Amino acid sequence: xxxxxxxxxxxxxxxxxxxxxxxxxxxxxxxMYWYKQSAKKPLELMFVYNFKEQTENNSVPSRFSxxxxxxxxxxxxxxxxxxxxxALYLCASSQEQVGTQxxxxxxxxxxx
Amino acid sequence: DAKTxxxxxxxxxxxxxxxxxxxxxxxxxxxxxHWYRQLPSQGPEYVIHGLTSNVNNRMASLAIAEDRxxxxxxxxxxxxxxxxxxxxxxxxxxxxxxxxxxxGTTLQVKP
Numbered sequence: 001x002x003x004x005x006x007x008x009x010x011x012x013x014x015x016x017x018x019x020x021x022x023x024x025x026x027x028x029x030x031x032m033y034w035y036k037q038s039a040k041k042p043l044e045l046m047f048v049y050n051f052k053e054q055t056e057n058n059s060v061p062s063r064f065s066x067x068x069x070x071x072x073x074x075x076x077x078x079x080x081x082x083x084x085x086x087a088l089y090l091c092a093s094s095q096e097q098v099g100t101q102x103x104x105x106x107x108x109x110x111x112x
Numbered sequence: 113d114a115k116t117x118x119x120x121x122x123x124x125x126x127x128x129x130x131x132x133x134x135x136x137x138x139x140x141x142x143x144x145x146h147w148y149r150q151l152p153s154q155g156p157e158y159v160i161h162g163l164t165s166n167v168n169n170r171m172a173s174l175a176i177a178e179d180r181x182x183x184x185x186x187x188x189x190x191x192x193x194x195x196x197x198x199x200x201x202x203x204x205x206x207x208x209x210x211x212x213x214x215x216g217t218t219l220q221v222k223p
Contacts, residue, residue, distance in 0.1 A: 042216075045211070048210075092156075103155030103156050105153075105154055106154075
């Protein structure tokens with residue numbers, strides 16, 4: 001499999017649930033990103049990892065917890081979310097932090 | 113972060129050229145002009161980028177004004193698969209190189 005993959009593609013969860021989003025890149029890149037795309041709003045950068053180290057947290061609430069165990073995998077752990085967190089969550093990777101970013105297809109999250 | 117201004121939407125006929133404008137009057141000398149597009153139900157994809165000179169690749173051409181305060185993405189022959197939201201982004205690769213997405217231009221292509 002090539003490119004950036006994300007699982008699951010769709011997720012419905014209650015406000016008390018704990019779930020995780022997974023991103024995997026097969027491009028040999030060193031930087032990975034989480035973005036949030038809410039309806040009618042531009043993409044918002046959430047987190048940046050470079051060589052497994054977090055280099056940016058864009059004031060994201062602590063109910064979103066990222067994890068980057070290696071340069072190929074990125075997780076977003078979710079707990080006690082709110083309905084307004086319903087959105088498309090996109091993962092991206094790049095060779096270096098200033099390189100072209102390649103995006104996955106996203107996970108469509110609905111919080112009930 | 114430097115800001116860009118794009119029309120909310122544009123229409124084109126299939127197999128005709130499309131010129132998508134972008135204004136960036138506050139661009140700095142180290143800002144590159146990047147274009148990404150997002151097809152329906154997909155993540156954004158890179159289209160093209162440039163600094164000062166016009167650029168061509170297999171997807172599109174990028175025409176940059178001499179004063180760099182505006183640019184135009186050119187799709188030479190629009191197809192139905194080119195219907196997407198097109199984002200013009202200024203990126204300072206001398207810093208963290210963050211991509212700051214705006215609302216973009218929604219391009220409709222009519223058969």
